[in-house]
Amino acid sequence: xxxxxxxxxxxxxxxxxxxxxxxxxxxxxxxxxxxxxxxxxxxxxxxxxxxxxxxxxxxxxxxxxxxxxxxxxxxxxxxxxxxxxxxxxxxxxxxxxxxxxxxx
Amino acid sequence: xxxxxxxxxxxxxxxxxxxxxxxxxxxxxxxxxxxxxxxxxxxxxxxxxxxxxxxxxxxxxxxxxxxxxxxxxxxxxxxxxxxxxxxxxxxxxxxxxxxxxxxxxxxxxxxxxxxxxxxxxxxxxxxxxxxxxxxxxxxxxxxxxxxxxxxxxxxxxxxxxxxxxxxxxxxxxxxxxxxxxxxxxxxxxxxxxxxxxxxxxxxxxxxxxxxxxxxxxxxxxxxxxxxxxxxxxxxxxxxxxxxxxxxxxxxxxxxxxxxxxxxxxxxxxxxxxxxxxxxxxxxxxxxxxxxxxxxxxxxxxxxxxxxxxxxxxxxxxxxxxxxxxxxxxxxxxxxxxxxxxxxxxxxxxxxxxxxxxxxxxxxxxxxxxxxxxxxxxxxxxxxxxxxxxxxxxxxxxxxxxxxxxxxxxxxxxxxxxxxxxxxx
Numbered sequence: 001x002x003x004x005x006x007x008x009x010x011x012x013x014x015x016x017x018x019x020x021x022x023x024x025x026x027x028x029x030x031x032x033x034x035x036x037x038x039x040x041x042x043x044x045x046x047x048x049x050x051x052x053x054x055x056x057x058x059x060x061x062x063x064x065x066x067x068x069x070x071x072x073x074x075x076x077x078x079x080x081x082x083x084x085x086x087x088x089x090x091x092x093x094x095x096x097x098x099x100x101x102x103x104x
Numbered sequence: 105x106x107x108x109x110x111x112x113x114x115x116x117x118x119x120x121x122x123x124x125x126x127x128x129x130x131x132x133x134x135x136x137x138x139x140x141x142x143x144x145x146x147x148x149x150x151x152x153x154x155x156x157x158x159x160x161x162x163x164x165x166x167x168x169x170x171x172x173x174x175x176x177x178x179x180x181x182x183x184x185x186x187x188x189x190x191x192x193x194x195x196x197x198x199x200x201x202x203x204x205x206x207x208x209x210x211x212x213x214x215x216x217x218x219x220x221x222x223x224x225x226x227x228x229x230x231x232x233x234x235x236x237x238x239x240x241x242x243x244x245x246x247x248x249x250x251x252x253x254x255x256x257x258x259x260x261x262x263x264x265x266x267x268x269x270x271x272x273x274x275x276x277x278x279x280x281x282x283x284x285x286x287x288x289x290x291x292x293x294x295x296x297x298x299x300x301x302x303x304x305x306x307x308x309x310x311x312x313x314x315x316x317x318x319x320x321x322x323x324x325x326x327x328x329x330x331x332x333x334x335x336x337x338x339x340x341x342x343x344x345x346x347x348x349x350x351x352x353x354x355x356x357x358x359x360x361x362x363x364x365x366x367x368x369x370x371x372x373x374x375x376x377x378x379x380x381x382x383x384x385x386x387x388x389x390x391x392x393x394x395x396x397x398x399x400x401x402x403x404x405x406x407x408x409x410x411x412x413x414x415x416x417x418x419x420x421x422x423x424x425x426x427x428x429x430x431x432x433x434x435x436x437x438x439x440x441x442x443x444x445x446x447x448x449x450x451x452x453x454x455x456x457x458x459x460x461x462x463x464x465x466x467x468x469x470x471x472x473x474x475x476x477x478x479x480x481x482x483x484x485x486x487x488x489x490x491x492x493x494x495x496x497x498x499x500x501x502x503x504x505x506x507x508x509x510x511x512x513x514x515x516x517x518x519x520x521x522x523x524x525x526x527x528x
Contacts, residue, residue, distance in 0.1 A: 028457070028458045029458075029460065032448065032458075032460045033463075035154065035444040035448075036441070036444070036463055036465055038521065038524075038525050039437060039440050039441065039465070039518070039521055039522050039525055040514075040517055040518045040521040040522070041517075041521060042517075042520060042521050042524055043524070044524065046520070047517075048516060048517050048520035048521075049513045049514060049515070049516035049517025049518070049519075049520065050513075050514055050517025050518065050520075050521060076479075076481075076497040077467050077479070077481060077497075077514070079497075080465075080481065080482060080483050080495045080496075080497055081465065081483065083483075083495055084463070084483055084494070084495075
């Protein structure tokens with residue numbers, strides 16, 4: 001039952017993720033959070049009125065989100081979103097969008 | 105031997121419980137799991153694509169949508185105002201199909217929840233393991249005395265997209281300077297809370313741009329207050345002084361009837377002779393959802409805020425305007441957000457994908473005049489048995505022109521983003 005063992009590991013990881021999403025810049029978690037971004041930020045990386053976030057250096061990505069969270073950077077939509085994100089969430093998103101940039 | 109993921113988890117905790125008991129609930133594999141999505145708008149198109157993404161070998165997704173070219177209701181006011189072409193708000197499903205979603209361009213005529221089967225108007229039957237219902241709203245044709253489906257050819261609603269939107273624009277173009285335009289607006293809840301008031305703004309923009317500033321737009325509202333009211337009213341005074349007359353129920357005493365032959369609107373106070381009438385009627389969930397027993401006495405479908413699953417059938421998810429969305433408005437943004445929560449729940453149930461807590465967001469932008477755009481929005485979570493607002497924001501009177509212009513640019517970016525999310 002190799003499949004069962006693999007799946008058991010997956011379940012344990014999922015439980016751990018639920019208990020502490022802080023876990024790591026986990027791909028599935030990043031993808032889940034990123035679904036919220038793609039309503040406005042094009043996954044193609046194109047700019048059509050809202051800045052691209054695809055392929056940004058992770059440090060810049062995190063710095064921008066933190067600035068929205070502490071309201072030192074203006075934009076009420078982004079301030080509201082960033083308020084709901086922990087440092088670990090921001091890291092997961094930064095890793096996800098950086099990876100998305102390297103895939104293109 | 106492979107595993108049947110359908111029986112594997114209906115949620116992470118159920119799976120963990122089975123493991124703890126030392127007896128994982130695996131069984132022999134059967135065919136691919138089947139998902140049917142009814143409705144190809146902001147909810148359904150998004151859900152179909154997100155469920156299918158990278159899972160073609162495990163889940164077969166069929167999107168049921170009669171239209172081959174879908175015109176969005178959102179931004180249709182900008183077509184009326186002359187800011188967008190009709191083509192620019194019309195989209196095809198070509199990339200949805202290319203993305204691993206099977207397309208059934210037909211109307212869903214019935215849902216048999218006991219048999220887990222959807223029947224299409226053409227007779228085709230689609231079995232499902234999970235069903236996503238996203239039919240949007242139906243109009244209540246009898247909610248305005250004197251008005252009807254036939255009368256909508258004379259007094260358009262333009263509250264579902266397509267031909268009615270073009271008709272509304274044609275009627276607006278035919279209004280002579282000095283004639284009165286009347287809009288009737290229903291009570292909450294209805295699709296797109298700020299929509300009527302953005303539309304009033306776009307009427308006024310067209311009239312002003314074509315020198316018809318003696319025309320008045322009278323709004324007969326069933327509500328005493330409306331979304332973004334302070335900034336809308338400030339904008340109307342600034343851009344269109346004297347052209348917009350908004351009346352709450354205390355001012356008009358109630359909408360009594362419309363007469364499409366005489367082109368009149370009668371309230372408790374007066375009968376108004378109009379050059380154009382836009383009736384926005386009361387609404388409820390699309391018929392397919394109501395017929396399937398998914399709606400409650402409100403006419404909309406209650407859902408579990410953790411997953412968007414129907415409270416009456418855990419195998420059915422109701423998203424978008426047809427659901428009871430708690431604190432969220434009935435908007436395309438909300439539908440898109442809800443679709444992602446439902447998609448993750450479906451992937452969790454049918455493909456063992458990790459399921460994380462539901463996150464919801466919404467923003468509604470409204471254009472008052474060129475470069476003057478306002479917004480309202482918030483983020484939401486499952487709390488207290490409903491989708492509950494945690495943080496909200498709304499544009500304020502007196503904001504700088506640069507900020508309003510930035511809102512407009514942002515709304516264009518959002519349109520590009522959400523339509524790419526829906527249609528690829």
